[in-house]
Amino acid sequence: MLASPRRIIDLGCGPGNSTEVLAKHWPNAQLTGLDSSPDMIDAARRTYPDRGWIVGEIAAWAAAAGEPFDIVFSNAAMQWVNDHAAIYPRLLGRAALGGALAVQVPCNYDVPAHRLMRELALCDRWRAAFPAGGVREWHVHDPVFYYDVLAPHAARIDIWETEYIHVMAGPEAIVDWYKGTGLRPFLDALKSEADRTRFTAEYLERIRSAFPRRPDGRVVFPFRRLFVVAYRPSEKS
Numbered sequence: 001m002l003a004s005p006r007r008i009i010d011l012g013c014g015p016g017n018s019t020e021v022l023a024k025h026w027p028n029a030q031l032t033g034l035d036s037s038p039d040m041i042d043a044a045r046r047t048y049p050d051r052g053w054i055v056g057e058i059a060a061w062a063a064a065a066g067e068p069f070d071i072v073f074s075n076a077a078m079q080w081v082n083d084h085a086a087i088y089p090r091l092l093g094r095a096a097l098g099g100a101l102a103v104q105v106p107c108n109y110d111v112p113a114h115r116l117m118r119e120l121a122l123c124d125r126w127r128a129a130f131p132a133g134g135v136r137e138w139h140v141h142d143p144v145f146y147y148d149v150l151a152p153h154a155a156r157i158d159i160w161e162t163e164y165i166h167v168m169a170g171p172e173a174i175v176d177w178y179k180g181t182g183l184r185p186f187l188d189a190l191k192s193e194a195d196r197t198r199f200t201a202e203y204l205e206r207i208r209s210a211f212p213r214r215p216d217g218r219v220v221f222p223f224r225r226l227f228v229v230a231y232r233p234s235e236k237s
Contacts, residue, residue: 002071002098002100004026004028004029005026005029005069005070005071005099006028006029006030006070007029007030007067007070007071007096008022008029008030008032008069008070008071009031009033009034009071009073010022010031010032010033010034010073010074010075011034011058011061011072011073011074011077011078011091012034012035012036012058012074012075012076012077012078012080013033013034013035013041013044013053014035014040014044015040015043015047016033016043016044016047016048016051016053018075019031019032019033019044019048019051020051022071022073023048023051029070030052031051031052032051032052032053032054032069033051033052033053033054034053034054034055034056034058034061035053035054035056036055036056036057036058037055038055041053041054041055058074058077058078058081058091059082059083059087061094062087062090062091062094066094068094068095068096068097068099069095069096069099070095070096070098070099070100071095071099071100071101071102072091072094072095072099072100072101072102073101073102073103074091074102074103074104075103076104076105076106076181077105078105078140079106079138079139084139084141084145084146084149085145085149088101088103088146088149088228088230089150089153091103092150092153092154092230092232093153096232097232097233097235098231098232098233098234099231099232100229100230100231100232101150101228101229101230101232102227102228103227103228103229104227105140105225105226106138106140106181106182106223106224106225106226107140107161107224107225107226108222108223108224109137109138109139109140111224112210112211113174113178113182113207113210113211113221114137114182116203116206116207116210117178117183117186117203118134118137119206120199120202120203120206121134121135121186121199126199129189129190129191129195130186130189130190131189135185135186135189136185137182138181138182138185140226143160143161143226143228146159146226146228147159150228150230153230153232154230154231154232154233155232155233155234156230157228157229157230157231158227158228158229158230159226159227159228159229160226160227161224161225161226161227162224162225162227163222163224163225164223164224164225165220165221165222165223166220166221166222167218167219167220167221168218168219168220169218169219170213170217170218171204171207171208171211171213171219172204173219173221174207174211174221175200175203175204175207179200183200183203186199187199187200
């Protein structure tokens with residue numbers, strides 16, 4: 001990673017927590033955060049008024065022209081953005097010469113916790129409650145895909161996966177985790193709060209079976225993440 005970046009943008013910054021982590025690591029850099037939620041950006045402005053905050057979509061920002069950033073950063077947001085083959089090179093193109101694109105995304109789409117919510121939505125008692133084509137879930141490709149789309153534009157690429165073993169208080173903690181991430185599109189698609197409550201309760205029962213309590217009463221919850229860091233050449237070829 002770069003030693004002394006001047007300008008950094010955090011794409012999908014939420015309320016600014018990740019942006020502030022970047023600021024602590026590079027205290028002399030100019031930090032900007034972008035998020036599609038006006039409420040998140042309002043919260044970020046209130047908490048960190050000395051940073052730059054933008055309401056906008058990542059895809060639109062990637063396609064626009066503008067002054068380059070030394071680091072284009074995104075933490076757990078790109079899984080909600082479409083057409084990774086096109087957008088990842090565009091994001092790298094918004095980095096300055098010699099700069100970097102750094103992205104982290106979850107990559108556990110087919111693990112039990114995700115499979116169970118899809119299976120539940122497709123069962124007889126729930127199928128009619130969801131759109132015929134299914135809900136818009138997050139998506140991530142395999143590491144080689146990102147190498148192939150970025151290699152023609154990058155001087156160097158680092159890609160790795162890490163599986164984090166989270167020790168949770170119980171199955172309820174796993175469901176709470178997913179309410180703000182993978183479970184969110186399913187809950188948003190349901191028409192009533194009563195349906196959301198029932199769907200969550202049934203999902204919890206399935207999670208209890210898939211993640212039994214350990215002898216100490218807690219549950220072990222593996223969660224895999226993908227990291228991609230691509231560096232632009234320092235000079236135009």
